[in-house]
Amino acid sequence: MDFFKSGLKTVLGTPESGNLPSPAETVERLVDRVNNSTLLEDRRDACRALKAMSRKYRVEVGAQGMDTLKQVLELDRQDNETINYALDTLNNVMCPAQFEEEEDNPHVPMNIGEQFTEMYIKDPQNIQVLLDLLDEYDFRVRLSAVHLLISLLTNRAKDIQEIILVKPMGVSKMMDLLSDTREVIRNEALLLLIKLTKGNANIQKIVAFENAFDRLFDIVSSEGYSDGGIIVEDCLLLMLNLLKNNSSNINFFKEGSYIQKMLPMFQTPDENEDLGWSPQKVSNVHCMLQIVRTLVSPSNSAQIISSCQKIMKKTGLLESLCNILMASGVPADILTETINTVGEVVRGDVTNQEYLGSVMAPSNPPRPAIVVLLMSMVNEKQPFSLRCAVLYCFQCYLYHNEVSQANLVQTLLPSATDVSSLTSGQLLCGGLFSADALSNWFASAALMRALCDNPAQKELLLRVLLATNIGSTPVTLLHHCTLLLQQTTKLQSKVSEGIPLLEIGRSRVQSTKAPIRLFKSCQNCSKTSNLYSVH
Template sequence: MNFLRGVMGAQSAGPQPSGAETIQKLCDRVASSTLLDDRRDAVRALKSLSKKYRLEVGIQAMPHLIHVLQTDRSDSEIIGYALDTLYNIISNDLEEEEQDDSEEENSQKQVEDLGSQFTEIFIKQNENVTLLLTYLEEFDFHVRWPGVKLLTALLKQQGPPVQQIILVSPMGVSRLMDLLADSREVIRNDGVLLLQQLTRSNAAIQKIVAFENAFERLLDIITEEGNSDGGIVVEDCLLLLQNLLKNNNSNQNFFKEGSYIQRMKPWFEVSDDNAGWSAQKVTNLHLMLQLVRVLVSPSNPPGATSSCQKAMFHCGLLQQLCTILMATGVPADILTEVREQKNVFIKPAIVVLLMSMVNERQPFVLRCAVLYCFQCFLYKNQKGQGEIVSTLLPSTIDATGNSVSAGQLLCGGLFSTDSLSNWCAAVALAHALQENATLKEQLLRVQLATSIGNPPVSLLQQCTNILSQGDKIDRRIAIQPVIDGTLTISHGKARDLE
């Protein structure tokens, strides 16, 4: 700091110069000094002032810092200082200060405006970004790491234009992929964050990153970090995988063809003792399950979804999901996410699912997730619809009463005193009848025992009785689709008799 004190002058020499004046003197020194040591000291001083005097340093020093990057690349120390200084004036990461809410909101807006404006100035010349990309190839830690942070900040501030510059830069994306192979974890981890920003909402870059072996490297990192038991690094890798796969059919196909689905199986291995899940593990499992949903989303091409489903079945991933579904001690929000895996649902778990749906002690979101899963299972699935309705018919009911069927659970929920059970069961039953006239007709045969000693009544009659009662409007609305489906068939049969 001797150099900085020399620029500012001794206290006994008179009034201290303002921050802007000091910064101007430092900029003059960077521009005019012929000695590298002098320039390096001046840039280091600018770095130390860049957080407190962000605006002044940004306005006065940016052209000089860019010039340093262009002319002094043989000295890694001055390059590192220049990159750090540019990061400080472009990034919106501020140290926390005590402010009231209104001051904090205004300050944050000003900070965001500054970062965006300085980024716009920096990227106005495309070669500035291209120059930065060359520094990311340097192995020196004091150059590569601040370069990664600076490019990440630029992408956060002005994503689309920076993406476009990198996309047209020769080997621009490929240079960044090398960060994932860096043996220094801090650079590798920040490289993952950089690629998150780079791939956001840009299908062209997503494809390049995927074909540059990103899947292999990310899955290796996840494995090294402990899969779902890993820390924030696993979360960051999973977020990057989502960027690469979501709504990108080409990458999804490449992921499947590369046998990467099989490598997801260990993610869902849970121990017998599931007590005490950490918040990070819950977050990781959520993201892992969301990736499964991305691969089997109904919005994907039908053939792509089907092939991913088959791959999940054959590699045992589906069985792992079912194990989680049946396990004890798994947090409710993870069970909710598992049960929303609509396109990898299997029939043996259906009774367990419905038990949760009609149990009023279960969380609301969990019960809704079961209903959603059940609806998707029955969608255009006449065989599945038939199996559900058959459990309601007298010929298939277990006379010993030793087992609980899906039909019994639905009927129990339909006539429960719990309004949500009524709603869920009625909607589920309506989906079992949807666009299936044969099953609607069979449902007319269903007889229910209302109480001991009284004759049974038909399901249709019991639904009508509920509808005629004046209480609980939501219950009556839920019952209506079931009645509509069965009445249509009932009236048709009456017309045939006439």
């Protein structure tokens, strides 16, 4: 070894000799030593030196040493340390990111890692070598092989996916990494599989049928569900990749009773326990909500949506989501995504829509959850994204449900029941004539959903009279909307007021029945004046 070190000084030169070689010359001599040295120790030390130079001089190392390093992976398999150095060097050469050591070198292209990746994968056998190295139990070799595959997928995902797809047992070798008892390798394998499965339906199917969902739920359970760390998020992101736009995997997920396994993720904390919402828990729950929405996405077939919705109601998942809606202390972004999710779980399913309509908020006095949501929608102080989510949820609640549509319109009509309580109709009228343009828009769009393909409700609305001020002559709802449309100067308000008018006009209803007078009680008016301006 002393002889080698002495020889290395001669090769590299010393400051005293005044013969310090350039980086390219140094790399050339190291590559030559790897190629021609008969002693394994010499080749190993040369590989170590190349690794040390590869972060700052990756262009030189990649251009001159790539072929040599590939040979090392094939010919020096008996020495794990040398293999590890070669893998780390190749990973540095093809790293997608720029190293700090390279920042002062303007001659390094930004996509240098991608260029070297393209050179490396011209021979698909190079990928097979890496897959074979995954069978090595040595910690450093297996981890370095995973890191290199991640870099390759980051740079040229589609090309690598096509190569791995035709390799025998290629996907299986990667899936086996999830069973590695060493958590570091298991965690890196999750990142590898996330990149591998993105946008490739065939690989997604193979991974799913390799028992992926069972393995992922086992990891999520062992990590503490939503209270777990970033590993839980990685597992959920992989599930999301497997399910998104993949009807085959959605059916497999549904029929394999995996929907029930999501329930523990949505358990709300006990009121006596202030566990809080850490940033990681927010990310975990958000990912799980995305999975639920993927299962019932309107882009899926009607059969898949209906069966998933029924299972979610039967297993109590819809109830858990509604509990989050009504819970206190839920972060705004989680609340927004939960509202969107509940909307898609009930959309077009009468049983689920009825359940949502029966949910009561723990307020004083108790109010239907739908009313509480609408209060947020017409409140201009609420975040815009939250108000949009409520509108979408309400539209889903009314979608293809004539009973819910009729119930909404009924709240605009005279009733013998207690008129002091807020109703959905009151809130929408308040938003329709609010000074806030966005409230006009939200209320109009929501009211339109009660009229879509429902001539009976259009006819009822045409007969409604509004007394806009105490003592004033009542006018029809249609007439009042027309006046607002003519008088307002805000474009948003003009468009929003035109929405219900357009929908009513489409029916061409010629009502000959007497108009219905709508006089709302002024009792407790001060409590609702911001929400409902019609008396």
